[in-house]
Amino acid sequence: MHIPDGYLGPQTYLPAWGVMAPLWSWASARLKRTLSVRRLPMMALAAAFTFVVMMFNVPLPGGTSGHAVGSVLVAVLLGPWAAVVAVSLALAVQALLFGDGGITALGANCLTMAVVMPFAGWWTYRLLAGSSPAGSRRRWVAAAAGGYVGVNAAALVTGVLLGIQPLIARDPSGRPLYCPFGLGVAVPAMAVSHLLVIGFVEAAVTALALAYLARTEPGLALADQTAEGPSSRGLRRLGLSVAALALLSPLSLVLVARFGGGTAWGEWSAGELSRLTGYLPSGFQRLSSLWRAPLPDYGPPGAEGVSVVAQGVWYVVSAALGVAAIGAAVLVLRRLFTRKERDGHAA
Amino acid sequence: MATLPEWLRPGARPVSLLPQRATAHRLLRRTLGAMGRSISLLVREPDGPGVGALRTADPRAKLLAAVGLIVATTFLRGLLPLAACLALALALSAAAKVPGRRLLPVMIAVPLASTALLLPATLNIVSGGPPLLVLWRSAGGAFGPWRLPEVVAVTADGLLVAGRMVLRTTACAALALLLAATTRPQRLLGGLRSLGVPQAFVMVLAMAERYLAVLLRSAQELHLARLARSVAPIGVRREEAWAAAGVGAVFRRTRSLADAVTLAMVSRGFTGEVRLLRPARWRRTDWLLVAAAAAVAAGLLILDRRLA
Numbered sequence: 261m262h263i264p265d266g267y268l269g270p271q272t273y274l275p276a277w278g279v280m281a282p283l284w285s286w287a288s289a290r291l292k293r294t295l296s297v298r299r300l301p302m303m304a305l306a307a308a309f310t311f312v313v314m315m316f317n318v319p320l321p322g323g324t325s326g327h328a329v330g331s332v333l334v335a336v337l338l339g340p341w342a343a344v345v346a347v348s349l350a351l352a353v354q355a356l357l358f359g360d361g362g363i364t365a366l367g368a369n370c371l372t373m374a375v376v377m378p379f380a381g382w383w384t385y386r387l388l389a390g391s392s393p394a395g396s397r398r399r400w401v402a403a404a405a406g407g408y409v410g411v412n413a414a415a416l417v418t419g420v421l422l423g424i425q426p427l428i429a430r431d432p433s434g435r436p437l438y439c440p441f442g443l444g445v446a447v448p449a450m451a452v453s454h455l456l457v458i459g460f461v462e463a464a465v466t467a468l469a470l471a472y473l474a475r476t477e478p479g480l481a482l483a484d485q486t487a488e489g490p491s492s493r494g495l496r497r498l499g500l501s502v503a504a505l506a507l508l509s510p511l512s513l514v515l516v517a518r519f520g521g522g523t524a525w526g527e528w529s530a531g532e533l534s535r536l537t538g539y540l541p542s543g544f545q546r547l548s549s550l551w552r553a554p555l556p557d558y559g560p561p562g563a564e565g566v567s568v569v570a571q572g573v574w575y576v577v578s579a580a581l582g583v584a585a586i587g588a589a590v591l592v593l594r595r596l597f598t599r600k601e602r603d604g605h606a607a
Numbered sequence: 608m609a610t611l612p613e614w615l616r617p618g619a620r621p622v623s624l625l626p627q628r629a630t631a632h633r634l635l636r637r638t639l640g641a642m643g644r645s646i647s648l649l650v651r652e653p654d655g656p657g658v659g660a661l662r663t664a665d666p667r668a669k670l671l672a673a674v675g676l677i678v679a680t681t682f683l684r685g686l687l688p689l690a691a692c693l694a695l696a697l698a699l700s701a702a703a704k705v706p707g708r709r710l711l712p713v714m715i716a717v718p719l720a721s722t723a724l725l726l727p728a729t730l731n732i733v734s735g736g737p738p739l740l741v742l743w744r745s746a747g748g749a750f751g752p753w754r755l756p757e758v759v760a761v762t763a764d765g766l767l768v769a770g771r772m773v774l775r776t777t778a779c780a781a782l783a784l785l786l787a788a789t790t791r792p793q794r795l796l797g798g799l800r801s802l803g804v805p806q807a808f809v810m811v812l813a814m815a816e817r818y819l820a821v822l823l824r825s826a827q828e829l830h831l832a833r834l835a836r837s838v839a840p841i842g843v844r845r846e847e848a849w850a851a852a853g854v855g856a857v858f859r860r861t862r863s864l865a866d867a868v869t870l871a872m873v874s875r876g877f878t879g880e881v882r883l884l885r886p887a888r889w890r891r892t893d894w895l896l897v898a899a900a901a902a903v904a905a906g907l908l909i910l911d912r913r914l915a
Contacts, residue, residue, distance in 0.1 A: 264717070264776055264779070264780065265681065265775075265779030266681060266772060266775035266776035266778075266779050267772070267776070268681075269681065270681055270682060273681070284808075288805075288807060288808070297873060297877070298865070298869050300807065300881070301814065301868040301869045301872060302865045302869070303811045304811045304812075304814030304815040304817075304818060304865075304868075305815070305818055305822075305861045305864055305868070306861065306865075307811070307812075308815045308818045308819040308821075308861070309822060309861040311815075311819055312819070312825075312826050312854075312857050315638065315641060315645070315823070315826060316638070316850045316853055316854055317638045317850075318843075318846060318847050319843055319846050320843070321843055328850075330854070333854070333858075349808070349812055349815050352812060353815060356783075356786075356787065356795060357648065357649070357787055357816065358648065358787070359713060359780060359783045362783075363674060363677055364678060364681055431915070433764075435734065435767060435768050436734075436768055437771070439772070440725070440733055440734060440768045440769070441727075445733070461847065465850060465851045465854060466851075467851075468852065469851040469852070469854040469855040469858070470855075472851060472852045472854075472856075473858060476855070476859070477859060
């Protein structure tokens, strides 16, 4: 997932550095409050640990091999902010001393592997683990889910960063200057390989390392069981950011109306597809009549040609309904897991 | 509980295991090799005096010069300026006597990997433009919702785009390698102050580099112990479990080492404040190096705009 130098243009890697600078100073300020004297040696050792994790090769089905990134494991063990600093430092050592991953792309690499990955993984892990005891089955299932979600979120962002290159940097005759593959190629290429293979390696290493530590070191305190983890405040912040994203969802409508774009690539409805290509594949026609969404195209049923403002309101309503549906599903799963565990304890 | 492996059963012929053993341990050996190389890079001997002017230059000056050149390279568009940049990096590596076993793997692996990744970009499907060399022709048609292309061909535009990418990635990698190979790790990380990195980060990076060798040695011993004790492949699932247990063991070592280091630092008067030694003064040759790099970067950029 390391992006080398030369694949990202300055229009992308400079903003990535700009995003990382305040995050690094925020992370180190947080660690100063919580770890005080232990902070510097712990961070140095955690960075070295992350580097070593990336050297463990795991064979994959089919004869190749891959390695885990370990950001989610560090987040689970030491807290997500510690992971931001430790993984960033490990990536810096890799880029500067070993030439692995680019120097200009270091900001973007830190953004994906040291911010997106530990936080996506951490939130998933916290949501599923709840307050279960350290060695419990539920906790390592949560760690596996965290590893899987974290590495896939990072891969998605990497794919987007690579995929926007042909859109934003072209030479005078229109040829792409940096990574030539658009979003339609870069995102699926990153997403499919991580969803199908690499995500499972990350999940296995995260969960099994946690299980190993719980078995061999019963007194081990995980990040969310000490003062170092953000505990429920992190969850509240997650809720707030999801709400903010839902409220921002009509932004694309405004942008499309302003710049005159079309529907997102690959998300055409049956009508749009037949208009675009001139015909409709019969399988598509059959499939599209199988399921009629309660809110087609995130708008009120049977509303064509309503104003952008009304559509925006419907976007927010659809987003809220979607978030509520996913939240309810997660709560049901949580309840099921807790009950199973209680039964297990009783037996 | 695991079943008794075939080779432990009475009557198993040890000879038949030999080829299997070789394939089973290729991955272990490769990881061990990578770890050994990393350790030897970290703890190599100090460079002897007079092995080229680049080695004796101040690390801060070298960092500024190298990062400046790499950033300039990412702005270049023409094939000629990019090739000039790569040639410059290689010439400097030769002048600084960067050993071939360090230079060659990077200079072979990076262009090969980039070329493999960018091969599809030379085709008309990705890059468009008039065809140069037709690879495949068909009647078109559709595959599900996708329309099949009628012609698959290499285009001039595609070759230019891919060539530009391969040259740029290789040039950047050569410059980064030149910096890393001519500067000792501790001095290189110490030089980051000149790029505006906060003191605390520089200190932690330098510490991380020091203990990285220790942790890598632990991981290396784990792999060596495994290699010495296994005779046959154990399957992907158990291989994953083994790697995870290894990661867990290295984490325990990390924590105990962090505690020991903290105690040692506190006993020597560490209160959480960062103090570094006063850095050496800049010499005239160091300024000269930065000025020369800036001039080369500006020259390349001007040449690039002229050619465009």
